[in-house]
Amino acid sequence: MRLPSAAFAASLVCLIIAPVLAQTPAPAPSPTATVPVPATKRVTCLATTQNFKGQEKRDQMQLCMAQARLDCLKQAIDQKVVGEARKSAIKTCVGTDGPEPQ
Numbered sequence: 001m002r003l004p005s006a007a008f009a010a011s012l013v014c015l016i017i018a019p020v021l022a023q024t025p026a027p028a029p030s031p032t033a034t035v036p037v038p039a040t041k042r043v044t045c046l047a048t049t050q051n052f053k054g055q056e057k058r059d060q061m062q063l064c065m066a067q068a069r070l071d072c073l074k075q076a077i078d079q080k081v082v083g084e085a086r087k088s089a090i091k092t093c094v095g096t097d098g099p100e101p102q
Contacts, residue, residue, distance in 0.1 A: 040093070041064075041065075041093065049064060069094055072090045072094050076089045
């Protein structure tokens with residue numbers, strides 16, 4: 001007779017918990033929360049040059065990063081970002097913290 005009493009206890013717990021769960025509203029999605037972060041241009045360059053070897057890989061990486069910097073600079077100009085904020089925006093956009101390793 002253990003099984004029927006366990007089933008009764010489980011159904012009793014479900015009857016108590018179900019109305020409580022039904023009454024709690026789902027959290028409204030915040031417009032600023034969970035915004036997908038785009039991959040940095042550096043990550044994209046690394047991915048596109050992974051099939052190259054040696055000097056060709058270095059050359060392709062330099063070309064890709066130069067294009068990425070140019071794209072980020074154009075974006076900063078379009079957004080009218082100036083001074084240190086522009087430097088920071090470009091570094092963030094490209095995905096570097098400092099000078100590029102050669």
